[in-house]
Amino acid sequence: MQFRNTFLAVAFGATSVAFAGTIESDLQQALKTQKGSIKVFAYLREQHSAKAAAILAPVYQGRIDDAVATLRDRAVAMRNLPSLSRKDEARFESTRPALFEAVALKPLTSNLDRLRGEFADAVTDMARSSSRLDFIRTRGKVESLGGTVEDETLVVSAIIAVVPANRVKELASWPEIASVGMEHETQRELDVSAQAMLATSFWSGGATGGPADVGVLDTGVQRNHAAFT
Numbered sequence: 747m748q749f750r751n752t753f754l755a756v757a758f759g760a761t762s763v764a765f766a767g768t769i770e771s772d773l774q775q776a777l778k779t780q781k782g783s784i785k786v787f788a789y790l791r792e793q794h795s796a797k798a799a800a801i802l803a804p805v806y807q808g809r810i811d812d813a814v815a816t817l818r819d820r821a822v823a824m825r826n827l828p829s830l831s832r833k834d835e836a837r838f839e840s841t842r843p844a845l846f847e848a849v850a851l852k853p854l855t856s857n858l859d860r861l862r863g864e865f866a867d868a869v870t871d872m873a874r875s876s877s878r879l880d881f882i883r884t885r886g887k888v889e890s891l892g893g894t895v896e897d898e899t900l901v902v903s904a905i906i907a908v909v910p911a912n913r914v915k916e917l918a919s920w921p922e923i924a925s926v927g928m929e930h931e932t933q934r935e936l937d938v939s940a941q942a943m944l945a946t947s948f949w950s951g952g953a954t955g956g957p958a959d960v961g962v963l964d965t966g967v968q969r970n971h972a973a974f975t
Contacts, residue, residue: 769918770927780911783893790880790903791922798872806865813858824899870900877903887920892914912935 769777776784800910877900884905885895893909906929909917918926 751838753902768925770803770925772928772930773914773926776928777911778915782910782911783908784914785906785908785929786894786914786917786926787915788884788905788907788926789924790877790884790905791924792877792880792903794873794877794880794903795869798869802872804867806868808862810858810865811860813854813861815853817851817858833930851960873900873903875894881905884920884922888917891916893917 773786784915792954839914880903881898885898888895888905888909891909891913891914892909893906895905897946898904899906908916914926917923
């Protein structure tokens with residue numbers, strides 16, 4: 747299953763999509779030659795996670811922002827150092843207990859994790875409840891077209907289904923559906939991410955960012971998708 751967005755992207759995205767009837771270009775191309783059935787990824791018009799996040803954000807956002815600010819201020823005060831060269835980083839590591847004690851930040855990071863977790867859980871619970879009927883109707887529509895639903899996603903309200911190729915247009919034109927595209931596997935390309943972000947130019951200059959390791963994980967965004975134009 748391929749998730750085409752992330753929770754945060756949905757949380758700040760549209761709560762409903764107005765471009766019903768859209769068949770994405772990759773699927774249009776495949777349908778020219780495809781016989782039999784085809785696996786598709788169909789977005790629902792109503793985006794329940796986005797709507798739930800919009801409703802609940804005012805309840806949590808202020809507390810999360812305050813927790814982030816408190817953690818940042820405490821960490822800066824404890825470290826009070828710029829990005830380090832490799833030589834300075836080695837010296838920093840040797841005196842780390844005196845300069846940067848992660849244990850002292852644990853209550854703050856735990857509080858932030860708790861607030862974010864509560865927010866995510868609340869959004870998930872609300873979206874799951876509000877989307878139930880939409881998914882039931884969509885599953886029924888797919889089955890009426892001779893297809894089968896293989897999975898449902900809640901991060902973005904969507905289904906993954908196998909549908910007869912000659913019935914895809916009917917699915918796309920159904921009022922509950924915003925757009926239909928190809929469902930296909932993607933390949934990770936993390937081996938080129940550092941070069942793409944020009945991180946190697948900083949590394950070659952001796953700047954490594956210090957002893958803290960930061961990673962960003964994302965499933966990627968289809969930038970030319972109608973939802974982002």
